[in-house]
Amino acid sequence: MRNRNEDRQSSDFPAPVAVHQPANVRLARIEDLLLEMRHEQDVLLKRLAKTQAQLDALTGRPPSVAHLTNLFKLRQ
Numbered sequence: 001m002r003n004r005n006e007d008r009q010s011s012d013f014p015a016p017v018a019v020h021q022p023a024n025v026r027l028a029r030i031e032d033l034l035l036e037m038r039h040e041q042d043v044l045l046k047r048l049a050k051t052q053a054q055l056d057a058l059t060g061r062p063p064s065v066a067h068l069t070n071l072f073k074l075r076q
Helices: 004-012 023-059 066-072
Strands: none
Touching: none
16 A cells, blocks of 8 residues: 555655657757858848947057958858
8 A cells, every 4th residue: 555645745746758869860969050040140240240340440540350251250
């Protein structure tokens, strides 16, 4: 005969079920997320470079973002 604590514990706290996906599916998802993050980073860097170029034009300084052009190329 089960005691009260065992009955309550089994009904209040069901065991979570974990569904494991194959490794190639998980790796593909990780790769997709990394590509998306890289795209977002490229967008932000382009915006920053444009803003920096505008600031340089306003202050009369020579362009300081010429070295950033290689950052915008997606390396694979």
